Amino acid sequence: MFQSAKRYTGYRSYSYLQEGRDYRSFDLAREVERVPAYSGTDLSVSETDRVKRLVDESIVVSTHDHPTRFPDEIAETIDYNRTGRHRTGYEGLARSGMTAVIDNFMDGTACVTSQSGWKWTDIIADLGLRFSDLAHQDFVIKAETVADIHEAKDSGRIALIPGLEASTPIENELDRIDILYGFGIRQLGIAYSEANTLGSGLKERGDGGLTVFGRRAVERMNRLGIVIDVSHSGDRTSLETIEHSDQPIMITHAGARGVWNTNRMKPDNVIKACAERGGVIGLEAAPHTTLSADHRLHSIESVMDHFVYCVDLVGIEHVAFGPDTLFGDHVGLHDLFAGALSLGEAHSGVEYERVPYVDGLENPAECFWNIVSWLVTHSYSDDEIRAVIGGNAMRVIEEVWI
Template identity: 35%
Template structure:
């Protein structure tokens, strides 16, 4: 029987829209390898710690253009438990709130909505312990591996939700949040975002936020933040940080992309950079695939060294491009064409075994593959959240 979100309530009406499938979806496909490579990849994926540093393991509405607003405002975003089981992931950082969790307001990133989304979804996770456990410390990764479950760690992509109340960081930590982005594309009270035309880096308040997050043991993420914010944080943070889902600018000049100079600076400081898999961020080509992701991993390994590179797919179950179209409309962005429709072989979290397959096909050693698909993130967490 399929595993359903909020099934403990025994009331199918709690999710008001038809959901996209989390297994056997229209874009699901397996990367084919020669028999000897396939056997090696399957064994490696099964035996290794597989850790996605940033994703969204929920199901989107099946008809995004019609049902996105109803779903986002419903207060019950549905996790894709069968897809999580299929993925073979040991752990992931799941993003909460944002455009998908807007129960109290049509505007994203309200503190009240983050608290609701954390609470309601983590209650559901706790009722699916055959697949998931709540992750709050490194030991939970070991527990998940031993039990065959996936440890779901909480990530919030925009610390701007705290406004000017720094103690809200402690509240979020108490609710299980272990990773947070300092800004999300635009400027907030803490730091500039990657889409700003002027880059002021960290604010004075942002410097206090960095110190508090260090003391709490909360991993800082700069996937949507500006270069200056990264460089400012390098000067004052007592712990390594991460860029949980991005791409190297040398291969795609997206606003989120990071230059080789930034990649070298963060690797020198012991940070981790995770390559993402998102249509029209991963590539600007019409046909986008896991091979573009692999090219970016290759480049980052060359620039940063094998110990500082990971995967942060930023994937979800359903029409990712449809989500981007809905968000653009919601935010009043000018209509623009989207070149690619999906990232073949790594469009959703259930396709994570294809990542191991493509790294095998690229000739990486078993030890290096283990680092790229999980161990580098675990070592980062040992130095941050503990």
């Protein structure tokens, strides 16, 4: 397995407290080698050296991941989430090759006080506890400025960019966007699968588009300097968000409906509209999402079918990667939260064959090594590879953040 030269010294989440006394103990999933390493890319010695060089020299940005450790017994996740103490996967991040990762925290699976998720109190607890842990170590930087990302690169550390997949917790309180910004949130989704006060999610049968309040929220995000995401928003809501925003937006983690025809994938007109306004689409790899007719068993090959399609559709300068991975049994997590995550509606009735994990893109520690390896063996240039693994995302971040 490739490893990155990072300055990680072994810190574990909340180790400034006593596990079992100050907070509940769980047996957690491994951060490396939880499943067999991907063996689908056969690299020569020169190609291996090129992969290492590109990752080590580039600013590598994941537009969407959840780099925390889940219980080894995934059924314990609800009890684990109720404590509010997700453990950051520091060791896995140190091996990942990433410079920066947009971390979307617990989001719709936050159940500190409610089984329904998205409660303001739960989100604040999630953010506060994670930030308290980050403050007690010096490997992961809580990134709030572009300078923080460059500092992480220059010092051999990781920049963690706080984000939320939906604005649902703000309810009808516009100033809560400012509060989230004050806490460090720098990327914010419009809606998850269910509609909220801003607009419609992909689960809804009818998409009413961006609401009046949603338009005001988009304006506030623009003024604050928050990257807007429409990955889980309905098609009309996505288009109207792109149109109303005076800054480029991101589709941080999705795929192309032209490759796999489900609601979870974005149609060509949304991808094109995003690109025309300077935005990017990050290709995701959450289990059973970015499938393709040519690769119906979900693997890196399925995801790269979406990559090739999007590059052909809007140009390589508008494509990135938001693998949407975590440390643990992602398929089991989907099964556990199937209702809240709206997986049935997202698949739109399209049949697919289940896999236990996405081969080649199973966790944050391996994704970008395997992505760069695939790009190297498929004859992409150094400049093209640097663009899609971080340069394109950085262009949007630099334009949007104040």
